[in-house]
């Protein structure tokens with residue numbers, strides 16, 4: 001029996017169209033639009049001026065707080081504008097626009113770095129560089145990595161968990177990365193284990209990526225303290241709490257973090273970024289993005305410079321097909337629908353999914369038939385139909401009492417409801433009100 | 443680029459292909475084997491009665507929604523169709539048709555729409571219809587045509603007895619079980635459905651087949667039917683072991699009086715049963731116990747309908763008390 005989390009979950013059609021497409025390098029964009037807010041926490045402070053010449057990898061915005069992160073120039077070129085443009089959130093956000101110097105050698109030639117296995121940096125330097133090099137969680141949440149790694153005195157972490165689950169349908173960025181950069185990822189794991197003095201590491205991968213599982217297993221056969229675990233395919237296994245439960249049966253307390261049960265969870269993409277930062281002094285300025293959709297001419301996986309407009313990515317795969325209804329930043333379960341393709345790729349963009357009208361149609365919401373499906377698929381043990389009801393009626397106190405804030409917004413309930421009830425829409429709204437009420441109280 | 447056809451809505455952006463309508467029609471489908479058996483046993487009368495029940499249920503739903511409530515007409519969703527069939531299944535095939543129409547009105551108009559329509563009703567509409575008829579027309583509702591005797595014509599009323607009715611009556615006149623059982627149909631006949639009784643409670647095999655279909659299609663789970671039948675079996679079994687001359691065998695209890703129909707098709711009604719598995723278990727045990735009490739000690743031979751309706755009333759309470767365990771609740775951090 002493959003491991004998995006015990007309660008709830010759904011299994012949407014996987015549609016991993018790009019699973020065997022090798023990661024290609026996107027051609028250099030003419031200009032990059034780098035948002036200064038690519039992490040949760042306060043936006044970074046811009047440290048460049050218009051007309052200033054910047055080097056690739058140079059810091060262009062400095063971390064503005066503890067839960068914030070540095071931002072580096074993805075290309076060599078000239079800052080042409082400091083402007084507000086709409087980002088993937090749908091709101092106008094401050095961006096640094098850099099015109100790419102297409103002649104600059106460092107842009108043109110993409111060095112393939114030789115694998116560097118030996119770890120020479122001491123722990124404090126490793127942690128410092130993770131802070132300095134702008135590394136945030138690449139799974140989508142963009143939580144600054146250095147915060148996760150800052151373990152308070154007296155706490156002991158005994159497990160490092162690597163999230164290679166990639167349970168969202170369509171997305172294959174992590175899958176390809178694990179396959180193509182397996183050795184680097186393993187070195188990255190060792191770096192973190194060494195820096196934080198953690199004995200055991202487990203890479204959790206869903207069983208629909210058997211090639212990646214096999215490859216990593218082969219490479220770690222001789223390694224003590226690194227284990228590869230195949231997981232049953234079930235959404236939302238990539239959620240931290242579900243993953244920790246699935247792999248080592250520990251349950252993260254309500255309102256708690258994996259840290260509370262002695263675990264640190266990192267996405268495999270993040271581990272690769274850490275490898276590059278520590279072993280090759282490369283800050284985080286590019287990432288793997290899956291650009292996919294059933295009707296696309298040439299769905300692919302790309303290495304993309306942060307700040308590249310999504311329209312460039314779509315052009316690269318043959319343009320938007322006829323009948324496109326939705327453009328998603330992220331996967332279909334948790335991704336955000338965006339209005340237009342002018343928005344740039346950020347550190348949190350794992351995929352662009354183009355949804356065709358056939359797939360986009362949602363039926364009209366009907367009365368709840370109290371079938372209990374939403375309750376049985378909720379991985380957090382909530383009662384979505386009840387939470388929606390309470391929100392609809394404005395009974396926020398009761399909704400708070402029924403643990404509405406515990407919802408991880410995985411969307412399993414909305415996905416499965418046979419009456420097409422927009423459960424998560426209401427729950428999200430209810431959560432925001434409950435949060436406001438709670439801050440007002442404190 | 444700004445394309446007017448691009449939709450911006452919140453996640454999730456895909457949906458499973460399950461719909462309420464599909465679920466409802468799965469139930470209708472699952473009822474077909476039992477319907478065919480009732481045609482075989484009771485003939486044309488069963489057909490006409492079911493047709494009248496279904497048409498009047500649909501018609502009442504249509505008329506009330508359109509002209510009285512002035513809301514969307516939802517007769518296409520399959521729920522009124524199911525109510526019609528289930529109501530018919532709970533009636534004797536000889537019931538005067540106008541009474542069937544009255545029962546349909548009570549089921550749809552009162553038990554369902556006055557509560558707010560599909561999803562808001564607390565009680566199973568078909569059972570409310572049935573119980574209303576039973577209370578209003580006790581004579582007609584307990585006159586059972588005997589199997590095969592009159593299956594070629596539509597008849598008003600022929601008296602026969604259901605096995606459970608025969609037992610109750612026999613015991614009242616001081617007969618022992620041994621004497622009574624000589625008058626009862628064999629277990630095989632009951633299993634196949636060749637006995638007296640209401641339309642749809644006839645064939646255990648056909649009903650179980652339909653029920654299994656629903657379980658396979660994930661419309662219902664095994665919890666309610668299995669636990670409810672087990673409770674009835676255990677309860678009646680205990681009394682039978684203690685005094686087999688006074689009490690019928692548990693098998694007889696399970697095979698007659700609508701126990702199986704109720705277990706698979708009435709108690710499992712999504713709208714009126716609990717949402718969590720834990721809740722379902724409590725609900726099913728409750729129905730089993732109440733059924734047992736009515737049958738063993740009450741003056742009424744059956745009891746499944748009443749038991750389900752009584753437990754329906756407790757569902758809101760059950761849903762409040764038997765919640766799923768929240769992830770991470772009451773877990774202390776390991777490392778502080």
Ligand code: SF4
Nearest residue numbers: 368369371372374417
């Ligand atoms: S899945 Fe939909 S219809 Fe079923 S109980 Fe939940 S909200 Fe109601």
Ligand code: SF4
Nearest residue numbers: 378407408410411413
């Ligand atoms: S209530 Fe929240 S956690 Fe539960 S299924 Fe719905 S979105 Fe997921």
